[in-house]
Amino acid sequence: IAPTAPIVVGGALIIPRGRLSMLMGHVESMTADPTARSAVEQAAMNAVMDIERSLGYLPRDVSAEKVGYDVESEIPMHLRASGDAPLRFIEVKGRRADAATVTVTKNEILTAFNKPAAYILALVAVDGTRTRTTYLQRPFRERPDFAATSVNYDIKELMDGVTVLLQR
Secondary structure (H helix, E strand, O other): OOOOOOOOOOOOOOOOHHHHHHHHOOOOOOOOOOOHHHHHHHHHHHHHHHHHHHHOOOOOOHHHHHOOOOOOOOOOOOHOOOOOOEEEEEEEEEEEEEOOEEEEHHHHHHHHHHHOEEEEEEEEEOOOOEEEEEEEEEEOOOOOOOOOEEEEEEEHHHHHEEEEEEEE
């Protein structure tokens, strides 16, 4: 160690990713504000519950039970086609209207594979007080990797080649 002036051989400029995205004009698809995120999730759940009731079904919120879906909707006997399952298992994904991706947990994907005829992925685009709901049947093409905890899907690609049961 010598008492001489240091020689600078390089430097780095650290810019937070969120700030850089904002400066470049990119829109965040997920809000960092927990209150806004909670409002989107609640609007999505309300939209799905209202749709299920309008179809004559009996929906029940089971989201707190972490069973792989958010709504268990009973189909009354008089509305069931022969051989139909008595329940619909609906995973509700509320997203801002400008969102391009959706995150689905491993448990939710595995539930879709275990109950393919009864499982519905409800994508709900929330724009203020307006919602647009799309029900997808058999939305996933492959099971998640063993080590995965969740998978991010491009919404447009996810909707390609699947059965759309309902759009409202």
